[in-house]
Amino acid sequence: MEIIVGSVAPLKAQSQKQPQMNNSFIAAQLLHVRPPRKGIAGPSGMERRNKPVSDPRIGRVLTLLVADGRQLPADIESGRYEVSLRFVRR
Numbered sequence: 040m041e042i043i044v045g046s047v048a049p050l051k052a053q054s055q056k057q058p059q060m061n062n063s064f065i066a067a068q069l070l071h072v073r074p075p076r077k078g079i080a081g082p083s084g085m086e087r088r089n090k091p092v093s094d095p096r097i098g099r100v101l102t103l104l105v106a107d108g109r110q111l112p113a114d115i116e117s118g119r120y121e122v123s124l125r126f127v128r129r
Contacts, residue, residue, distance in 0.1 A: 067105045071101070072101055072102075073099070073100045075098045075099070
């Protein structure tokens, strides 16, 4: 028996890569919700003075898991994308 903590079930093998559309729907799982940062103090007393903090007071920070990262755009880290959320109760 193999027990792996913190991983998702393996994906099925796909014969070919799925084409991406501009308005494609990508399923994600909500892992964590936290309040916004309040100041410059970081973990263990380290300061984040060199990185501007711009979390709004009424905002929430969501951690999402996309099971198949190949569905995301290759340049997702560029920050040139707008993300829309739709919540569906299980």
